[in-house]
Amino acid sequence: MARVPALAPFRIRSFRFQWPADLLASWAFEMEGVILGWFILVSTGSVLALAVFGSLQFLGTLISPLFGMAGDRFGNRNLLCLMRATYFALALALMALFLTDLASPVPILVLAAAMGLVRPSDITMRNLLVGETMPADYLMPAMGVSRTTADSARVVGALSGAALVAALGSGLAYVGVSAVYAMSFALTLGVGIRRLRVLGEGAERSSPLRILREGFAYVWATPVVRAVMLLAFLINFAAYPLVGSLLAYVARNIYGLDQTGLGWLIASFAGGALLGSIMVSTHGARIRPARTMIVCSLAWFSFNLAFSWVEQHLLGEAILFAAGFVQSFCMIPMAVILLRVTEPTFRGRVMGVRMLAVYGLPVGLMLSGPLVEHAGFALTGTAYSLLGIGFTLLIAVRWRSELWQVASAANAR
Numbered sequence: 001m002a003r004v005p006a007l008a009p010f011r012i013r014s015f016r017f018q019w020p021a022d023l024l025a026s027w028a029f030e031m032e033g034v035i036l037g038w039f040i041l042v043s044t045g046s047v048l049a050l051a052v053f054g055s056l057q058f059l060g061t062l063i064s065p066l067f068g069m070a071g072d073r074f075g076n077r078n079l080l081c082l083m084r085a086t087y088f089a090l091a092l093a094l095m096a097l098f099l100t101d102l103a104s105p106v107p108i109l110v111l112a113a114a115m116g117l118v119r120p121s122d123i124t125m126r127n128l129l130v131g132e133t134m135p136a137d138y139l140m141p142a143m144g145v146s147r148t149t150a151d152s153a154r155v156v157g158a159l160s161g162a163a164l165v166a167a168l169g170s171g172l173a174y175v176g177v178s179a180v181y182a183m184s185f186a187l188t189l190g191v192g193i194r195r196l197r198v199l200g201e202g203a204e205r206s207s208p209l210r211i212l213r214e215g216f217a218y219v220w221a222t223p224v225v226r227a228v229m230l231l232a233f234l235i236n237f238a239a240y241p242l243v244g245s246l247l248a249y250v251a252r253n254i255y256g257l258d259q260t261g262l263g264w265l266i267a268s269f270a271g272g273a274l275l276g277s278i279m280v281s282t283h284g285a286r287i288r289p290a291r292t293m294i295v296c297s298l299a300w301f302s303f304n305l306a307f308s309w310v311e312q313h314l315l316g317e318a319i320l321f322a323a324g325f326v327q328s329f330c331m332i333p334m335a336v337i338l339l340r341v342t343e344p345t346f347r348g349r350v351m352g353v354r355m356l357a358v359y360g361l362p363v364g365l366m367l368s369g370p371l372v373e374h375a376g377f378a379l380t381g382t383a384y385s386l387l388g389i390g391f392t393l394l395i396a397v398r399w400r401s402e403l404w405q406v407a408s409a410a411n412a413r
Contacts, residue, residue: 021084032091036053063117124351151273162412268324274328338354341410
């Protein structure tokens with residue numbers, strides 16, 4: 001472990017349980033995304049319905065700060081266990097619908113909304129547990145290794161979800177999804193329960209509204225945190241929709257592919273992201289987090305712009321792989337910056353507010369649905385990408401002392 005930096009976090013017993021638990025949860029997320037997204041698109045034939053489905057999965061971003069506060073009060077491990085038990089229960093309900101041939105767009109969207117209230121905060125709880133259990137010199141490798149759970153699961157989950165539906169049908173595929181959720185919950189029970197007491201004297205007696213207001217005030221008063229939050233919202237609004245739920249539209253309507261082809265598109269982006277996460281976990285100590293975040297954000301939007309005009313699926317997969325690679329060098333440093341510069345007293349609340357930035361994704365999806373139907377995917381992707389490039393440069397210039405100077409805390413190695 002001393003010779004391989006990426007393995008160092010596994011010296012911590014809690015992380016040896018958390019990593020496979022996160023991996024299985026992410027795997028199930030991606031399997032569900034392929035199964036349900038394809039079902040909605042085929043049964044309705046509407047890209048707007050697909051965008052609505054994708055947006056509902058992030059409904060809980062509106063209440064994500066409450067999850068951060070709840071984790072501070074009751075323990076992040078305890079809250080994560082409750083969340084993953086909820087995933088398992090909802091997966092069982094979806095499995096019953098498919099096995100009894102009662103599945104239709106309306107109940108699927110309702111259950112997707114219920115899942116969307118909880119699932120967006122999963123990544124917050126993961127990051128908080130890593131920040132809570134890791135020594136400072138393990139933080140960047142640990143975040144890189146932790147990110148591989150989502151990236152590798154996107155590869156395996158997308159391909160396995162598509163293959164299971166093609167071979168067994170949606171009902172039996174959901175038996176597999178439910179089993180994966182059950183294993184994730186069981187492993188989460190083994191995550192360490194010792195936690196930092198970071199609320200401060202009298203904080204536990206404060207009202208949730210006051211605690212939330214203090215969290216927002218801290219974000220606004222801390223320039224580097226405010227800049228990172230704005231960039232996170234921009235990326236979720238303008239970058240993720242093109243490489244997320246809209247890939248089902250690209251696969252079916254532009255490339256003429258089936259759900260297996262969709263799985264390969266998703267896996268291409270995730271494969272690049274996985275390679276990027278591995279690179280960060282092994283070489284993260286050498287990078288300047290804030291500078292890397294800005295440069296790779298610009299590169300990501302540029303790859304999205306190119307992808308918008310490609311009509312050959314092999315070339316599209318290559319561009320998606322490159323976009324996924326630079327995405328890891330954007331999102332992992334972003335999380336590390338927030339964990340490093342935020343005072344422990346506010347860490348849970350700040351990471352909860354960070355999840356509010358994910359609300360840019362459902363907003364971007366909802367706007368992209370009508371735009372794609374009226375203007376086409378190419379023009380919509382171009383508009384989103386140029387908007388992202390322009391505002392990323394604006395953020396970098398406005399907060400250049402916090403994000404670009406080598407001596408700033410956000411660029412500490």
